[in-house]
Amino acid sequence: xxxxxxxxxxxxxxxxxxxxxxxxxxxxxxxxxxxxxxxxxxxxxxxxxxxxxxxxxxxxxxxxxxxxxxxxxxxxxxxxxxxxxxxxxxxxxxxxxxxxxxxxxxxxxxxxxx
Amino acid sequence: xxxxxxxxxxxxxxxxxxxxxxxxxxxxxxxxxxxxxxxxxxxxxxxxxxxxxxxxxxxxxxxxxxxxxxxxxxxxxxxxxxxxxxxxxxxxxxxxxxxxxxxxxxxxxxxxxxx
Numbered sequence: 402x403x404x405x406x407x408x409x410x411x412x413x414x415x416x417x418x419x420x421x422x423x424x425x426x427x428x429x430x431x432x433x434x435x436x437x438x439x440x441x442x443x444x445x446x447x448x449x450x451x452x453x454x455x456x457x458x459x460x461x462x463x464x465x466x467x468x469x470x471x472x473x474x475x476x477x478x479x480x481x482x483x484x485x486x487x488x489x490x491x492x493x494x495x496x497x498x499x500x501x502x503x504x505x506x507x508x509x510x511x512x513x514x515x
Numbered sequence: 516x517x518x519x520x521x522x523x524x525x526x527x528x529x530x531x532x533x534x535x536x537x538x539x540x541x542x543x544x545x546x547x548x549x550x551x552x553x554x555x556x557x558x559x560x561x562x563x564x565x566x567x568x569x570x571x572x573x574x575x576x577x578x579x580x581x582x583x584x585x586x587x588x589x590x591x592x593x594x595x596x597x598x599x600x601x602x603x604x605x606x607x608x609x610x611x612x613x614x615x616x617x618x619x620x621x622x623x624x625x626x627x628x629x630x
Contacts, residue, residue: 445620
């Protein structure tokens, strides 16, 4: 069964460093998402991406964040200068076009900023 | 703006007992509703979804949920819980219309199963 994959599973970085989280969505999917879950809190939407551009973003997704689909398979989330409060589990998700809005999630990348 | 409330942060049941996890949503139009399960250290797995039609939907692992528009609820149920069901459960609402389908999640309910 096709699945969303994410690498790395765990990333430790120092405050102020840049990190890139990588995702490989399901191959025939057209919509891509990033969510994050701070420990003990709810899963929060960050950004959606369709047709090679951001379609929607949350207030969390400020200028420090960017997304890219550099080729036909990868979908990346970059944080330019990490802060302690960026420590969280980051989930990538994807879905096919149109309805239904059923999103398939990857296993997540745990980002720890020290 | 859409929102989801899961009133129960933590529920404990005995193996073999029935289970109901509550979910209330707020959304101006017909919602798209989902239940996801997250086992420790794992990602989110879709249990079931509601888009339209029959208000009682069946999912994987023996779970079902009932959409009640009048109560703005989408409660998850299972007649007999297994120890392997211990996990965190998230209710989510997806926007329609011009939205690109972002999901809004509830706080989650942690399920503990006693033998």
